[in-house]
Structures are given as structure tokens and as C-alpha cells.
Amino acid sequence: MADTIVWNTTAEEIIKIYKTDLSGKVVIVTGSNAGIGLEIARVLSLAGAKVIIPSRTLEKSHQAIATIHETVPQADLIPMQLDLSDFATVRKFAQDFLALNLPLDILVNNAGIVIEQKVLTKDGFESQFAVNHLGHFLLTQLLEEKIKASAPSRIVITSSAFNAQFNPITGLDFDNLNGEKEGYSMLCAYGRSKLCNIYHAKELQRRFNAQGVDVTVTSLHPGNVKTKMNGGATFSILKDLLKHIRRVSLTISDFMSPKDTKLGASTSVLCAVSPNTVKGAFYNNNKINTDLLHEEAENEEAAKRLWDLSEKLLSK
Numbered sequence: 001m002a003d004t005i006v007w008n009t010t011a012e013e014i015i016k017i018y019k020t021d022l023s024g025k026v027v028i029v030t031g032s033n034a035g036i037g038l039e040i041a042r043v044l045s046l047a048g049a050k051v052i053i054p055s056r057t058l059e060k061s062h063q064a065i066a067t068i069h070e071t072v073p074q075a076d077l078i079p080m081q082l083d084l085s086d087f088a089t090v091r092k093f094a095q096d097f098l099a100l101n102l103p104l105d106i107l108v109n110n111a112g113i114v115i116e117q118k119v120l121t122k123d124g125f126e127s128q129f130a131v132n133h134l135g136h137f138l139l140t141q142l143l144e145e146k147i148k149a150s151a152p153s154r155i156v157i158t159s160s161a162f163n164a165q166f167n168p169i170t171g172l173d174f175d176n177l178n179g180e181k182e183g184y185s186m187l188c189a190y191g192r193s194k195l196c197n198i199y200h201a202k203e204l205q206r207r208f209n210a211q212g213v214d215v216t217v218t219s220l221h222p223g224n225v226k227t228k229m230n231g232g233a234t235f236s237i238l239k240d241l242l243k244h245i246r247r248v249s250l251t252i253s254d255f256m257s258p259k260d261t262k263l264g265a266s267t268s269v270l271c272a273v274s275p276n277t278v279k280g281a282f283y284n285n286n287k288i289n290t291d292l293l294h295e296e297a298e299n300e301e302a303a304k305r306l307w308d309l310s311e312k313l314l315s316k
């Protein structure tokens with residue numbers, strides 16, 4: 001059956017191929033008011049899941065719900081507020097979700113940003129590091145007991161092929177995680193946050209394995225997908241790209257013909273529902289793909305160091 005899933009199998013086709021039935025299951029998809037996340041939420045609700053739609057404003061969640069209801073009228077969706085750049089709202093979101101007394105079968109950490117200027121969040125962190133990594137790290141910590149109690153359960157973490165392009169060959173620059181060094185580069189900050197996503201996924205998996213709990217954690221590159229994030233590409237992105245690109249492992253066709261979100265959501269949905277999903281693996285184009293990983297992606301010491309540092313930064 002898995003053979004019928006190829007790179008251009010859409011997210012909706014994947015749940016049909018696997019005859020996925022998520023009735024009674026509860027899913028959270030961050031960043032589900034737009035782009036890839038909106039399609040992930042739509043397809044998982046089509047498979048019968050109750051899906052939490054967290055957005056920076058409740059209005060955006062309601063708009064997303066109205067959009068999903070156009071094609072999935074029976075979708076069971078709950079609007080909630082979550083701003084990953086503001087850790088007080090992350091704590092409030094987790095508290096509100098836990099108060100609902102629901103299981104949590106699938107957590108999709110999908111929200112993300114790429115921004116040209118170095119901007120500090122309310123909590124004092126460089127925005128891409130805060131939203132793409134630290135906010136999701138905190139969210140996952142706060143929901144961890146619920147995820148374990150709902151096992152077998154899954155966590156899907158959206159990274160990017162840029163994890164391998166914009167970090168030095170030696171790996172994560174721990175002295176610049178928060179953009180401390182001079183000369184902020186948008187894509188280097190993005191690449192750092194996306195390598196953090198991979199370390200987070202791999203360390204989480206090791207910890208669940210050590211505890212003997214059946215939680216499957218994966219990370220992935222969704223491909224080059226036509227979304228707000230991508231549409232915002234400007235000349236300065238191109239300049240940054242040419243200056244810092246280190247490995248040409250992205251294919252020309254990936255760049256030249258971006259996917260729509262029906263295809264862009266497929267790898268996340270596959271990781272969330274496939275009976276064959278491999279614990280701790282990195283996926284792209286609906287299959288495991290180690291070519292897009294940074295040379296240091298399997299460095300357990302670095303992943304542990306990032307974990308400890310993230311905990312320390314969040315405890316301040």
C-alpha cells in the first residue's frame with residue numbers, strides 16, 4: 001500500500017489510501033489558520049479528528065474554521081488563541097487545552113516565521129528562535145504528560161531543508177542561537193531554528209523511548225510550498241541565499257515549481273497517520289529523506305545541549 005504513495009500524493013489522498021479513521025482522536029495543529037497548517041487541519045478533520053485551531057487571534061481561528069467547513073461541513077473544530085512569540089499565551093493555551101479534559105493523540109508543531117529584521121519578542125528572544133523553536137519546545141513540554149497518557153500518540157515537527165544550508169558544517173552555533181552575534185542574517189536565523197526543530201524531535205524521541213512510552217516523533221521538510229511565507233520572498237532573501245548557501249541539496253525543480261498546499265501538507269499528514277511512520281525519522285516528499293539533513297543532525301550531544309539550554313532559557 002505504501003508503494004502507492006509517491007512524492008506527489010496529496011494529503012487528502014494519503015488519508016484515503018490508508019483509510020484513516022481518526023474518530024475520537026484529538027489533534028492540535030499550530031499555524032492552522034493559514035498555509036500548510038490549514039490544509040493539515042482540514043485533512044485530519046476530514047479523517048474524523050477533533051482539531052484544535054490555535055491562532056494568534058480568535059478571529060483568525062474562526063476564519064480558518066469557516067474555510068474548512070466549506071469543504072468539510074462535519075468538521076469538529078475548536079478555535080483557541082496561541083501566540084508562540086509570547087510565552088505567557090503558550091502557558092495559557094496549554095492550561096485552557098488541559099482544562100478541556102480531552103486526550104491529545106497528535107500534536108503538529110507546524111507554525112513558523114521567516115523575518116528580515118532581527119526583532120526581539122516580549123520575552124527578549126530573537127523572533128525566529130522564539131516562534132519556530134522555543135515556543136514549540138515550551139508547548140510540547142506543557143502537553144507532554146497528556147501526550148504520554150494518550151499513547152500511542154504522535155508529535156510531528158515541521159522543520160525545513162534550510163536546516164542543512166544555513167548552519168556551519170560543525171553544526172548549531174550555540175553562541176548565536178538567539179542572534180547574539182553582529183550581522184543578523186534572516187536565513188541563518190531561520191536555518192538555526194530549523195536545525196533546532198530536528199534536534200528537538202530526535203531528543204524527544206530518545207526520551208520517550210527511554211521511558212518506554214509509545215509516542216512517535218518525526219520532523220520533516222514540506223517542500224517548497226506556495227504560502228504567505230514563501231510569497232513574501234524578496235530580493236534580500238535571494239541575496240542571503242547566494243551569500244550563505246552551503247550545500248546544494250535542494251533540487252532545482254523544488255525551487256522552480258513550488259507545490260500547492262494540498263501537496264505541501266502531505267508529508268506532515270503522512271507522518272501523523274501512516275501505520276509505517278518510523279520513530280525519530282526525518283521525512284520529505286512522503287518518505288524518509290536523510291539527504292536533506294545537516295551533517296550533525298544525529299549529534300546526540302548537541303541535541304541534549306539544546307534541550308538543556310531551552311529549559312534554562314524558559315525557566316528565567
Ligand SMILES: NC(=O)c1ccc[n+]([C@@H]2O[C@H](COP(=O)([O-])OP(=O)(O)OC[C@H]3O[C@@H](n4cnc5c(N)ncnc54)[C@H](OP(=O)(O)O)[C@@H]3O)[C@@H](O)[C@H]2O)c1
Pocket residue numbers: 030031032033034035036037055056060082083084085086110111112113131158159160161221222223224225226227228229230
Ligand atoms: N512554505 C514553504 O515553502 C516551507 C518550506 C519549508 C518549511 N516550511 C515550514 O512550514 C511551516 C508552515 O509554513 P507555511 O509555509 O504554511 O507559512 P504561512 O502560510 O506563513 O503559515 C504560517 C502559520 O504560522 C502561524 N504563526 C506565525 N507566527 C506565529 C506565532 N507567533 N504564534 C502562532 N502562530 C504563528 C501563522 O499565523 P498568522 O497567519 O497569524 O501569521 C500561520 O498560521 C513553517 O514551520 C515553515 O517554516 C515552509
